[in-house]
Amino acid sequence: MVAASTFDLSGVHDEHALKASVPPPLAELCVTAIAANFVNRPTLRGIPARYIDRVTELLPAQMALEVTGPLIDDEGYWKRSALARWDNCQISSHGSSWKRLYFERNLEDFLEAFDPLKQDTEELTRLLAVSKDYIFSLHLKQFLSHLDLEMVFQNVPTLCHLDMTYGVKEIGMDYERSLFGMKLNDVASLAKALRVTETLTILSLPCNLLDDSTVRVLATGLQDNVTITSIDLSHNKIADRGVKALAKLLNERSVVLSLNLNDNHIHADGGKYFGRALKLNR
16 A cells, blocks of 8 residues: 655745746836837837847837837838738738838828818828938829829828829729819829939829820820839820820830720720830830
């Protein structure tokens, strides 16, 4: 017969109690305090480099961009902030930078929803000022406000790629013809901006109901432009007279490498205009 054994567990309980009573390291307490008060005292100055990632890890995902933009470059923070807002984040479309993705997607959302009749334009001006150093491409699938594009270009001096469609997303049964396409004023303001831009290299304006008249106005802005190498005017209503204006851009000084006119109304005369232009194009 084996005698029953007893185990003294008091030492184990004492060990757990001792661990629970030991405070965290002073450095961790400082980092936690800095993160908790970051909104009121937004600074990373004086913090050793080895602790900065830990501070940004503890910060809330949604903070004012005026605070986080100039101070935080940690990609982990911006990835966390982006994934908290959007389900589908293609970082490769934003220079493989989470910070750039966040600022570009944030501005795109604002511009697509902006209504000057209901919102203060000062809010837009503030956002442009905060975002200007991090915006290199904009992809807009609707632009209901018809804002002056010259103003947008002036406030986003690093813009390299602009992709815009003047339409309405998910309109359903509320279709109105007037909600779609670029108006003459839109094209005129874009033409003015194209004359002075020093950074734009890709211009994409598909599905904007552009016709011969509006394209001729657009061509006046492209005439002296020396930065744009790719133009997409597909799925519009451009016919031979519009092509004549575009063909004049393909002269010996042209820097255009790609011109997409898929799904337009171009016929034999338009082909002749291009043929003549390509004799000079290098």
